[in-house]
Amino acid sequence: MSSLEFVHPDPVFVPQWHVWRQHEQARLHNPIEDEHESELLARVLLQKAELGQLEEGKIHRWFVLEGKEVVGTVAIEQYNPRMRSASFGYHIAPNCAGRGLGTQIVRQFIKDVFFKTTIDRLIATVHKDNIASKKILSKVGFVFEGTLRQYLIVRGERVDFELYSILRTDSVS
Numbered sequence: 001m002s003s004l005e006f007v008h009p010d011p012v013f014v015p016q017w018h019v020w021r022q023h024e025q026a027r028l029h030n031p032i033e034d035e036h037e038s039e040l041l042a043r044v045l046l047q048k049a050e051l052g053q054l055e056e057g058k059i060h061r062w063f064v065l066e067g068k069e070v071v072g073t074v075a076i077e078q079y080n081p082r083m084r085s086a087s088f089g090y091h092i093a094p095n096c097a098g099r100g101l102g103t104q105i106v107r108q109f110i111k112d113v114f115f116k117t118t119i120d121r122l123i124a125t126v127h128k129d130n131i132a133s134k135k136i137l138s139k140v141g142f143v144f145e146g147t148l149r150q151y152l153i154v155r156g157e158r159v160d161f162e163l164y165s166i167l168r169t170d171s172v173s
């Protein structure tokens with residue numbers, strides 16, 4: 001198992017993140033727009049966050065380091081302090097895929113979320129054909145709640161997504 005560090009978004013990570021977002025596998029299952037590096041940079045500059053100081057209406061992002069190499073990113077969105085809920089997403093560097101890193105990153109991040117925030121319910125939405133991502137969620141302890149019919153447009157087509165959740169009272173496995 002690798003030793004992972006979750007760090008603030010930094011402009012130095014943007015070129016790699018931009019490349020990951022161009023990757024065929026990522027675009028197959030996610031509604032990724034064609035963005036210029038400068039647009040991602042502008043986003044990254046707004047997304048700095050501490051888990052203990054989440055803000056409503058903001059996207060909070062971290063990049064994941066394995067040693068000195070950046071291997072992925074995770075983000076919290078739709079944080080609702082009143083409902084103590086949020087959604088989250090993740091993206092693993094394509095050259096690191098299939099090594100179990102996605103599972104390790106999600107597991108470690110979820111534990112941290114429940115430890116450092118008051119969030120009780122975390123959700124993730126996944127393209128119905130994103131088998132690797134669905135496996136990660138199930139392995140970590142997320143529960144399938146249902147299908148979001150024709151939820152998003154991916155490559156010009158409306159597609160079903162699946163809704164998964166994990167509660168503070170569930171065990172992260």
Ligand SMILES: CC(C)(COP(=O)(O)OP(=O)(O)OC[C@H]1O[C@@H](n2cnc3c(N)ncnc32)[C@H](O)[C@@H]1OP(=O)(O)O)[C@@H](O)C(=O)NCCC(=O)NCCS
Nearest residue numbers: 026090091092097098099100101102103126131132133135
């Ligand atoms: C989906 C993604 C997170 C998977 O990350 P990863 O590091 O390759 O995942 P893991 O190595 O932990 O593999 C998880 C499981 O999926 C399987 N898997 C990996 N790639 C697969 C593929 N292309 N097709 C089917 N299964 C796959 C693995 O064998 C593993 O299964 P196992 O637990 O039975 O051994 C990564 O490919 C990614 O970031 N994709 C683009 C962004 C994205 O889709 N994010 C998720 C949005 S909800």
